[in-house]
Amino acid sequence: MDTTLFVNSLIATVPKWIHKCQFSKQESILYANADYVYPLLWFLKHHSNTRFRVLIDVCGVDYPSRQKRFSVVYNLLSVQYNSRIRIETSVDEITPLNSVVSIFPSAGWWEREVWDMFGVYFVNHPD
Numbered sequence: 001m002d003t004t005l006f007v008n009s010l011i012a013t014v015p016k017w018i019h020k021c022q023f024s025k026q027e028s029i030l031y032a033n034a035d036y037v038y039p040l041l042w043f044l045k046h047h048s049n050t051r052f053r054v055l056i057d058v059c060g061v062d063y064p065s066r067q068k069r070f071s072v073v074y075n076l077l078s079v080q081y082n083s084r085i086r087i088e089t090s091v092d093e094i095t096p097l098n099s100v101v102s103i104f105p106s107a108g109w110w111e112r113e114v115w116d117m118f119g120v121y122f123v124n125h126p127d
Contacts, residue, residue, distance in 0.1 A: 003028055003083070010050075014043060029086045037074070037089050038098040044076060044085065045103055052076035052085055055100075058110035060118040068092050070120050074100070091120060099125040 007028050011018050017036035022029040032040050044052040056075040063069055068090035076085050091097060099122040100107045111122045 006049075006083075014040065017043075027084050027086060029088060032087055032089050034089045034091050034095060034097055037072075037087065038100060038103070040087060041074060041076075041100050042103050044087075050078060051080045052078045052083075054079060055104035055106050055110070056084075058100075058107055058114055060114040060120055062118055066090070068095075070118055072097060072114060072120060093119065096121040096123045098123050101126055 003023060003026065007021050007023075007030070010030075011021065014036075017032055017040045018030050019033060020031040022031075030040075044050045054077040056077055059073045059075070061071040061073065063071065069092055071088055071090050074087040076087065077083075078085075089097070097120065099111055101111065102124070108126060111125055112127055114120050115122060115125075
């Protein structure tokens, strides 16, 4: 799969959800608006051209000097297409993110860890 072609077609399909993209070591990094992380992850899991059905992990990163201090990173794997993708979004100390546990049940533990370590709140998280 041509990664650049794939990402460009993805951005053309959902331009409102993605505001920037990068490539690093054969991996695509998409920067999404916090409001659109949930629908983007749902799309990436269920669309027939993506099939990113495995959530590898959810990580938090703290950048104290930025206005939107925290980055939340979702790493996904498509076994069918043998590819990885990273979705990254930024939030401040107050803005919550929608939990993706209903899409990826394994996200429960990862989101809890981001909450415990950084204080990023996830709306609709079961715990």
